[in-house]
Amino acid sequence: MVDNIKxxxxxxxxxVFLTFPLxxxxxxxxxNIVEWRWINMLWVAIGSFVLSIVWRWAMERRQLKSKKAxxxxxxxxxxxxxxxxxxxxxxxxxxxIVLALVTLVFPLVVDIYQANIMVLALIFVVLGLxxxxxxxxAGLLDLGYVAxxxxxxxxxxxxxxxFGFGFWISLPLGGLMGALFGIVLGFPILRxxxxxxxxxxxxxxxxxxxxxxxxxxxFNGAKGIxxxxxxxxxxxxxxxxxxxxxxxxxxxxxxLFAIFITNRLKDSRVGRAWMALREDExxxxxxxxxxxxxxxSAYAFGAFWAGLAGVIFASRNTYINPxxxxxxxxxxVLSIVVMGGMGSIIGVIIAALVxxxxxxxxxxxxxxxxxxxxxxxxxxxxxxxxxxxANVRRKYAGRKVVTEDANA
Amino acid sequence: MLxxxxxxxxxxxxxxxxxxxxxxxxxxxxxxxxxxxxxxxxIVALIGPNGAGKTTFFNCVTGMYKPTNGAVMVHPxxxxxxxxxxxxxxxxxxxxxxxxxxxxxxxxxxxxxxxxMIGRHCRTTTSIxxxxxxxxxxxxxxxxxxxxxxxLLEKVGLVDVADEFAKNxxxxxxxxxxxARAMATDPFLLLxxxxxxxxxxxxxxxxxxxIVRIRDTEKISxxxxxxxxxxxxxxxxxxxxxxxxxxxxxxxxxxxxxxxKVIKAYLGEDSDA
Ligand SMILES: Nc1ncnc2c1ncn2[C@@H]1O[C@H](COP(=O)(O)OP(=O)(O)O)[C@@H](O)[C@H]1O
Ligand SMILES: [Mg+2]
Numbered sequence: 157m158v159d160n161i162k163x164x165x166x167x168x169x170x171x172v173f174l175t176f177p178l179x180x181x182x183x184x185x186x187x188n189i190v191e192w193r194w195i196n197m198l199w200v201a202i203g204s205f206v207l208s209i210v211w212r213w214a215m216e217r218r219q220l221k222s223k224k225a226x227x228x229x230x231x232x233x234x235x236x237x238x239x240x241x242x243x244x245x246x247x248x249x250x251x252x253i254v255l256a257l258v259t260l261v262f263p264l265v266v267d268i269y270q271a272n273i274m275v276l277a278l279i280f281v282v283l284g285l286x287x288x289x290x291x292x293x294a295g296l297l298d299l300g301y302v303a304x305x306x307x308x309x310x311x312x313x314x315x316x317x318x319f320g321f322g323f324w325i326s327l328p329l330g331g332l333m334g335a336l337f338g339i340v341l342g343f344p345i346l347r348x349x350x351x352x353x354x355x356x357x358x359x360x361x362x363x364x365x366x367x368x369x370x371x372x373x374x375f376n377g378a379k380g381i382x383x384x385x386x387x388x389x390x391x392x393x394x395x396x397x398x399x400x401x402x403x404x405x406x407x408x409x410x411x412l413f414a415i416f417i418t419n420r421l422k423d424s425r426v427g428r429a430w431m432a433l434r435e436d437e438x439x440x441x442x443x444x445x446x447x448x449x450x451x452x453s454a455y456a457f458g459a460f461w462a463g464l465a466g467v468i469f470a471s472r473n474t475y476i477n478p479x480x481x482x483x484x485x486x487x488x489v490l491s492i493v494v495m496g497g498m499g500s501i502i503g504v505i506i507a508a509l510v511x512x513x514x515x516x517x518x519x520x521x522x523x524x525x526x527x528x529x530x531x532x533x534x535x536x537x538x539x540x541x542x543x544x545x546a547n548v549r550r551k552y553a554g555r556k557v558v559t560e561d562a563n564a
Numbered sequence: 565m566l567x568x569x570x571x572x573x574x575x576x577x578x579x580x581x582x583x584x585x586x587x588x589x590x591x592x593x594x595x596x597x598x599x600x601x602x603x604x605x606x607i608v609a610l611i612g613p614n615g616a617g618k619t620t621f622f623n624c625v626t627g628m629y630k631p632t633n634g635a636v637m638v639h640p641x642x643x644x645x646x647x648x649x650x651x652x653x654x655x656x657x658x659x660x661x662x663x664x665x666x667x668x669x670x671x672x673x674x675x676x677x678x679x680x681m682i683g684r685h686c687r688t689t690t691s692i693x694x695x696x697x698x699x700x701x702x703x704x705x706x707x708x709x710x711x712x713x714x715x716l717l718e719k720v721g722l723v724d725v726a727d728e729f730a731k732n733x734x735x736x737x738x739x740x741x742x743x744a745r746a747m748a749t750d751p752f753l754l755l756x757x758x759x760x761x762x763x764x765x766x767x768x769x770x771x772x773x774x775i776v777r778i779r780d781t782e783k784i785s786x787x788x789x790x791x792x793x794x795x796x797x798x799x800x801x802x803x804x805x806x807x808x809x810x811x812x813x814x815x816x817x818x819x820x821x822x823x824x825k826v827i828k829a830y831l832g833e834d835s836d837a
Contacts, residue, residue, distance in 0.1 A: 420696050421696065424690060425690040425709070435673055440671070440682070443662070443682050444657035446654050
């Protein structure tokens with residue numbers, strides 16, 4: 157401990173020295189004087205000292221843990237908080253009820269701005285859940301996921317501006333178009349794996365944007381498509397406020413729908429095949445799983461949700477242009493999946509809410525958004541590489557287990 | 565002597581019939597015109613020194629590689645005979661030949677039970693829509709899958725660890741899990757690539773018993789690669805020996821033991837541990 161403090165003091169001193177010209181000295185060219193901002197030096201010293209202490213402590217804990225694991229000792233007997241939250245009904249139930257209530261009244265107590273942000277966050281929850289299937293379950297690293305999001309959004313935009321299609325018809329069509337594009341783009345990448353797959357999908361994402369930007373006749377190019385209607389309710393006139401609240405509830409339903417469906421798939425023949433494909437493609441095929449069909453279905457299934465989310469995104473903004481569909485969005489969704497824990501549904505939801513809401517409410521730091529993202533990712537990879545909530549595999553109760561218990 | 569053991573079974577009594585199989589990797593002929601038959605109820609062993617081309621032979625038969633030359637014919641007990649050169653390996657498995665791997669290839673982050681359940685994939689039909697709706701047929705298939713998988717785990721002695729991650733199993737157990745997973749595909753022929761590699765003598769003995777039991781009670785024929793020929797002498801009905809890609813001998817364990825070419829092949833290289 158003393159050693160830690162000593163070393164941290166050294167670190168603080170070093171940082172004070174390093175940042176001295178930047179933080180302390182300021183040349184005022186108007187008055188031709190040099191300002192000495194000594195107080196900044198204090199902040200740097202305290203900040204780096206505290207960070208260093210925390211870092212050292214965390215690293216020590218980590219080492220202790222891995223040492224224990226090496227010696228064959230059971231890794232912490234007590235399951236983590238996340239685990240307990242999910243498995244212990246005593247904690248689980250009240251939390252769920254409170255959550256449901258909060259979710260329900262949320263748009264009624266906050267202003268339209270907040271509700272709108274929440275809708276965006278929920279859109280990213282759906283995107284996260286979708287990509288979670290492709291990347292988390294099936295292990296197909298997709299850096300161009302935003303392409304399918306764009307497909308959904310533009311399906312609605314184009315169908316509406318050309319043919320006057322409404323939201324509710326466009327919603328399933330957007331999802332289907334996403335899935336269709338998933339299959340079409342899936343074919344050429346069937347043989348690719350890992351890095352190669354990532355690079356090619358990255359290309360798809362950029363191509364999608366470029367096509368939208370340059371195909372003026374259909375997509376209206378960089379000008380984008382405006383006046384996209386918000387979701388309708390049997391043709392009722394709605395104020396912006398009501399419409400936003402309405403969209404919010406649609407989004408909540410959609411998130412529930414996505415959770416329900418991905419949950420069912422996860423523990424099914426299809427979901428297991430996806431996972432097996434992720435674990436070992438050669439063994440998976442050798443066990444009789446059709447690689448092409450399984451990969452395409454995972455790809456299309458993920459794209460389907462991006463399509464749906466795209467339609468809602470278009471209707472929320474009432475305006476879309478190519479700049480909403482950049483690599484940034486792909487990276488954001490991927491960060492959500494990685495941070496949430498590959499394959500874990502709850503983890504992805506939490507991560508999506510954190511990563512979307514945090515920058516919105518910390519406007520002061522909005523310039524440092526990417527910096528914070530990077531820091532969060534690095535820290536995650538060091539301390540919780542399995543994500544916020546590690547994926548828990550389902551246990552199947554077989555009759556054998558029952559007899560075993562009886563014997564015990 | 566060789567002639568006696570070459571009891572060429574009638575075609576209708578052969579499961580797997582490989583004729584003059586050749587596999588080239590660039591300039592290297594890893595398998596050179598190897599012929600091999602497996603009949604129902606047999607345990608056939610393929611042995612030979614390291615690098616002889618045994619694994620490559622397996623890969624050709626199970627569709628991982630497309631052989632350069634020769635024919636791989638299957639005559640399933642039920643179903644029609646066909647030539648399967650160049651079939652994808654999932655099709656080969658669906659036809660009824662399942663394999664294990666020399667370097668264990670389990671689904672590490674799935675549970676032991678799930679690993680076996682994957683084997684049922686090609687015998688079940690639930691689609692995405694089916695999985696979402698989870699109708700009565702889907703539920704029945706799921707139940708059957710779980711039940712069959714538990715049965716198989718019991719047979720290989722892994723029921724107790726059904727909910728463990730596969731990666732957490734000890735080595736010997738992983739090998740047995742691979743066998744259970746292959747058996748879940750309902751094969752008529754199991755191809756085991758060095759299943760005893762890295763096992764201690766007790767584990768090896770238990771494994772030998774397991775293999776015989778699979779043949780006797782499950783009526784699954786077995787084609788077995790073993791690096792060490794002493795091990796397979798007890799359980800094999802017939803043995804083929806490969807060296808440098810070529811088949812140098814075949815026959816009963818007795819024949820093989822006394823075959824001068826085999827003795828030379830094995831004594832010629834350092835006697836492996
Ligand atoms: N994919 C491959 N590409 C090139 N050479 C290979 C490949 N697989 C195997 N070989 C070569 O074929 C020969 C036989 O290898 P293998 O079948 O693994 O032998 P065994 O299983 O009998 O020990 C070796 O010389 C090996 O280097
Ligand atoms: Mg080998």
